[in-house]
Structure formats: structure tokens, C-alpha cells
Amino acid sequence: MRARTLSVVTETPQKSPASGPNSTPAELPTQYAPADVEGPLYERWVERGYFEAHAKSDKPAHTIVIPPPNVTGSLHLGHAFQHTLMDALTRRKRMQGFEALWLPGMDHAGIATQNKVEQQLAEEGKSRHDLGREAFVDRVWQWKEEYGGKILGQMRRLGDGVDWSRERFTMDEGLSKAVQTIFKRLYEDELIYRAERIINWCPRCLTAISDIEVEYQEDDGELVSIQYGEGEETLVVATTRAETMLGDTAVAVHPDDERYAHLVGKRIKLPLTDRTIPVVADTHVDPEFGTGAVKVTPAHDPNDFAIGQRHGLESMTVMDERGVITVHGPFEGLDRFEARSTIVAALREQGRIVAEKRPYTHSVGHCSRCSTTVEPRLSMQWWVKVGPLAQAAGDAVRDGRVKIHPEDMSKRYFDWVDNMHDWCISRQLWWGHRIPVWYGPEGEVVCVGPDEEPPSGEGWTQDTDVLDTWFSSGLWPFSTLGWPEKTPDLEKFYSTDVLVTGHDIIFFWVARMMMFGLYAMDGEVPFKTIALTGLVRDERGKKMSKSFGNVVDPLDWMNEYGSDAVRFTLARGANPGTDVPIGEDWVQASRNFANKIWNATRFALMNGATVEGPLPDPAEMSATDRWILSRLNATVVEVDAYYDDFQFAKLSDALYHFAWDEVFDWYVELSKTTFMGGGRAAEVSARVLGEVLDVTLRLLHPIVPFVTEALWTTLTGKESVVVADWPADSGFRDQGAEKEIETVQQVVTEVRRFRSDQGLQPGQRVPAQLDLAGTALAAHEAAMRSLLRLQPAGDDFAATASLPVAGATVSLDLSGAIDIEAERKRLAKDLAAAEKEKAQATGKLGNEAFLAKAPEKVVDKIRTRLETAEADIVRITAQLERLPKG
């Protein structure tokens, strides 16, 4: 294994490359070894403070706040993906002269983290109650210290250029203060209230969860039909949740349903109990569904609760917080699912099951944290009244103050903010921001802000619940900058510029930040652009998940192929808003690209490429030089446009092809003869190559920061590409040179194809005559001969084939090497193709409708095609005739 160190990287590059054209590259190994380069570079960047932003700076600010990863985990490829994009955006802005801040931090992730630590405790045979609240919370903090560091290490490894001096955690003192402040303000504005409602309850986590923390799955259930009532006054209800019948306080039918009209207003007997319940008429009931009669359990079903409200029904809670039946009698103490089957059995015994139960697939809510079936439960909780907040959040996007990218995702956003229900924010957990509310002896409520003393005296107690973790993350864009204080940071860096995040948390996070940001910051938006990313998937487009066993630790790939390779692969897959498939093969391909950049730079340095001194006058340059400079500027413009549109896949691809195909391939190959020739021409090209490389490395740097830093500092002798200027279009264009090189490429390609068709080995030299009269190709003869392995024609030269390409003719003497039959076959094939082409073009040009309507440009193109085809036919026919008769 090679473990050679790149000395110019790990030591400060004192040497100027100009001091000896062949000295520096000798120190570059022929293969790029990322592991040797990346670590030291990152530490150097941090030490030099490149990533620190300053509120006092005169430069315009560009701010991105990181979507804080949960302290629970480690970073997966999805994080690596988003981080790559954020880092690239920030690095480019920094180079463009912005005071670029990328603010890092982590989320305390209330329920997720509490679950993790509880699991850990369970392994020790303990529960959180054994420790008590305070000790448990201490334990979670310990856990955070231990595992949080892992994430930070991964971020360094990835090359994330974040401002470590501003690292935040949602449970920090400052952020907790922000939480209390906004809670109090919302409370006083009557946008936070307390109410008893049906909430989603997780009987395992033992807490309320919000609507979006519920995941619905199609579960198999059984629909049973139960006869209620006695004698004449009976009806049949259908249910999948028989156990809740113990809490039924009515049966509802549709007001227009004649089948049940005679029962409305009467009371009927509830089986298995000694209670009677009323029959009520409610339009919510669908007469077509089931039997058209619905059992109503206001305490255990949101719809039933609503019916109960409309009809003044009482609510009977029949289960405790763990889902165990609490009603006195034979079912007391049974778990809700045991109770279901037991109750059905009991009903059957009484002959109450009128139709056999039948399988029924329906959508059932599960806790998004632990997959336990959610139990709707009547409960007293704290709520955010979202109406006015959501209105403002919607308007900010509607009126264009915030742009959602890609745009069609805004539909989803509007659907949500326009139909949002009030948000249940209290959680019956211990890990999180405790609700800053105290209850007096009489149950009176006092809300206390961060700067006030809580009420003292007998009987005052603080609410034991904590806030939903998304409550504090909703404050992230401003709480991290010092709010509620009017800090210089807040002044300088808010509103933030871009939010890069997955479309899967539009509702959880994005919408909440919008609501809170606009509210707390007096209508100033939290971010100007929301760039939504897709999810990272495996190479078959499958979702990465532990159960599929296709989860990849980004560290594994970074260790093997380098962070640049992982970053480039992710950027290259980043089509806006769509999922990103990634496989190891692709990372290898990116590693190869990094290696290519490395070796191209070696070549350049060996040939004296330099950035010293002004660019030579174009009049002194070869067409090849002018061509590559022209293409370079076009690429700068192209890449800028893609950046501004968050088109990472396109910009990566454009850079990949420009760098590899045009610079490292054509330009380098075409210039080799110039460099070998030495003299002024070589000096000019060396300067041009230095320029092209300099700019290309700067363009690539935001995406592949490490390899570009190593090479750029070596090439230029300057301090760091991190703080270099972003390339600008110099305005230099040369259409003539571009055209000329295209022609050279065409000739080279044609002749190569011919050689290959003839079965000539790539290295085999062949005598040739080049007739370049009347073309601009004369200047490229040496280069073309070198690329095509064409020797000068000797005295005994006898052309056996001549290829007219682009106005020039290349004649080859293949005597001895040529297979006549193969050549005849090849020509015949070409002839057929040309004839087909001619027929197609002729057909089109004979079509009057086409001529009448098609734009001139298109018609011209077809005319050209026809001419080319006709010329080809003449040429090929002539060549066929010239072939010796077999």
C-alpha cells in the first residue's frame, strides 16, 4: 500500500512552483491518497478561522443554519448529502466575498433521546422511575456528551465548513431562554392555551404526540357487528374496536335514515353493562357504511368526541395510560387487545354477534417513535393556536418573500399550512424544555418567563410536562443567533438565506420555523429560500433502512475513497427535490475523478504551468489556448447559473465534463507537442494551463474541498483556496478558436475510428500525408500527427486510403496492414447510412407543409445534412472504386 505523504500539503507551501518546474511534481505520488491529505487540511482550516463569521464585518451576510441532527444518532448518508450541499453553498458564498456563516448544532430530540436512554436503563434492569426525574435527566445529559461528539467528528471528516464558535444545542441555556420567552408571549397573546381534547396517545412512550407524529399503516382488523338494545328496540353497529364499547355513551345514525328514525331520541340497552345509552341523529354518519349505525365513544375516538360535543354526551374513559381497561367488572385489568377478543367472545356467548366477524383492512395510527398503536385519549394538554400563525406562514410563501425550491413542493406546503389543526405541544416526558407554567393551590395558572421568579408559597407547582421537541427547533433560525436579545449576530445574520432540508420534514420543522420566525421577528422571514432535497437511496433506488440491510455508514466510504469522492457523488445525484440513489460503484467513479484532477495537475506542474504574471496577449496564444480559455469562461457562467438555481447535479456534471474531457483530455493532449517543443509557445501555454487549472480548481472547491485545496496551494503557492476569490467571467470568448478546435477534434475522431476499424493497434505508427490546404488546421498538424500516431510520408509513400474530413484530407499508407475486405464492408456500411440520410433529408425538403411552417434554422440544418450526405456518397463511392479488386 502506498502511504506516501504529500509534503507540500502537510507543510506550509513555501516553495514557489516557479522556482523549478520539475521539482514540485516529483513529490506528488502518482495516485491521490485522500486519507493522507484530508485530516490535516481540515484542522488547518479550523485553526486559521476560515469558517468563523463576524457580525462586525462590512461584507454582506450569507447565512445557513444546519438542520440540527438528533443527538441520538450518528450521521447517515442523508446528512452527508445535505451537508455537502450546504457546505458547497457556503464555501462558494465565502469565496464570493460574503460573510458566510454556516451555523452548526444539534437537537435534543426529546422523545427519541429519552427512549434511547430508557432502553439503556432497561438493559440494566432499571426504569426511569427508579432514578427519579432529576437523576434521569442527568443521565441523558451524560449520554448527550458521549454520543454528541460522534456527530461532530463526522462533520469534520466530511469537511463541513461550519463556524464551531457558534455551535448550539437546543437545550442550551440561551435557547431555553428563547423557548420560555416565546412561550410566554404566545400565552399572553392567547396563541397558547390549555384544553382537554382527544389526543394521540402512545401507551408505550406514555405521552401525547402530535398529529404528524402518528404514522398510518394499513392494518388487518376485523369488523364485527354487534346488536345493541333489547326487544323491539334494537339496532346493529359495526366496529373494529369492540373494547371501546364499554365507554359508549350513545349510538349515532344519520338523521335521514328511515331505518332508525323510530329509535332516535330513545335510549337502548348497552350490552355487557347495565347502562342504557341514547340514540342520536348526526350527519357525520354515513348511512351506506356498515349498518348505518355507529357506536359513540367520546373518550376514545376523535370523531365520537366531536359527536359527543354536538349532542352534549358524557365521556367515559375506560382505559388507563397503558391501554389497560379500568372499568369495574370482568374486563378490568385486561390490555386493550386482550379486552377486544374477550369482549367479542362474551358478546358471542350472549348471541349479540349478528354477523360473523370479517377481515377488514383499515388505516391505523402508530407512534412514529416506537410503532405502538396509538390510542386516542381524552386528555388535558397545552396547545398552540395555529390559525393566525399558519396564515402568516402561508402568506410569506404566497407573496414570494420565501421561495420554495423546487417550486411544486410549495403545493404540499400550502396544503398543510392552510389546513393545519392546533398543535399539541405538551409531552409527558422528562427530557426536554419544561413548560414554564405554575399552578396554584386552586389550580390557577401563572406563566413565567425566563427573567421572572416562579411563584413561591404553599401549593404552587410547576407543570411536569415538557414541550414537543419541534417547539424548540422551530425557533432555531433565530434562537441560535441570540434571540430574544437583540444581538449583533441576530442583526447581521437574520433572515437566513437558504434552508436546506428534506421534504419529509416540511411539516414537522419548516412550517413551524416559518410560524415562529415570522411571529418572533415581527414578520421577518426565517429564511429566503427553502431548498428541499430528496432522500438518499441505495443504488437500486431502494430506501435505506436497517431491515433491508442496505444502510451505509458514510464514514466507511470516506475512509476508503475519501470525503471528496462521497461529496462529489452526492452532489452529482442531487437533482432538485428528487431522491438520490447512491452506490459504491459511483463513489469509486468520483474517487477516480479526484485522482484524475490530481494527475492532471501533476502533468501541468511538470510542464511548468504557472499562475505568475499576467496572461499573455491572445495574439500570442495558439488557437488551442484561446479555445480552452473561451470554454473556461463559458463554464464559469454555466456553473454560476446552476448554483443560483440549486442545480447541483447539473453543475457537478458540467464541471466533471469540462475538467475531464476538455481540459484534462483534449487540451492536455493537444498541447503536449507545444510543451515538448519548448520556447515561447510553451511558456504561453504553461501560463494558460496554469490559469485554467487555477480557475477550475476554484470552481470545484466547494464540492471537493480537499483535493482542490491540496493542488491549488501547490499550484499557486498561495495560502488557501478556501479564502480565494470565486472565479469571474473575464469576458474572453473566441468563437473562431472554438470552431477550429472542434474541427481538429472531428478530424482526430474520424481518423481514430478509421484506424480502429482497420484493426490497427493504438500505438502502431502509420505513414501519412495531411492535406490541410484551405483549412485552419495547418497549425495543428504536429499535434494531430502525435495524437494519431502518424509518421511523415517517406519517398515510398503510397496512399491506400484517404479520408476527407472537414475540408482536409488525411491520406494513409496502410500497405501491408490493411484488410481489403473489411475496408470494403466498412465503406459499404457508410454508404448505406449516407444514402438513408439523403433520402430522409430529401423527403423532408420535398414536404411543402414542412417548408411552409418550419423555422428557417431547422430547414437550413436539413439542407446542410443533405449536402453532407451527398458529399459523403461521392467520397465513399470514389474510395470504393479505388480499392484494389479482391
Add this chain to the structure above:
RNA sequence: GGGCGCAUAGCUCAGCGGUAGAGCGCUGCUCUUACAAAGCAGAUGUCACAGGUUCAAAUCCUGUUGUGCCCACCA
């Protein structure tokens, strides 16, 4: 039940009205003085199906089928 999206080369995806593209993979030939993690050449597509609009459709419209995602208080 609603809404959105996608179906293009073996795989993953660009293209979105004017002769079918990229990366990887595949075949053949090459260690050609930066790079074999490379170079050169090559093969492979009724652009899901059926209609329609147009001089021209992978590209626009309609329908069908398949597939993915989001939303919803269908007992």
C-alpha cells in the same frame, strides 16, 4: 377517498417540440513520455401502452396500465 409525481440503453438518471444523452456496467485493442483509479474504439433504446394535436412528438393533450410519495377523523 383525495392530491402530487414517475415510467427513456443492463443499472441509476438527464433531456421535455426539431436527426436519442450521461455516469456506471458490457465488448475489443493498448502500459501512446500525468493518470490502467488510464487511453482509444465499439455494441445496446418500437423513449410503458392506445388514441389525439402538429409539417414535426420521448417532449403537448386525453385515456389505459404499472409504480412511488403525501394528505384524510372510512365507524
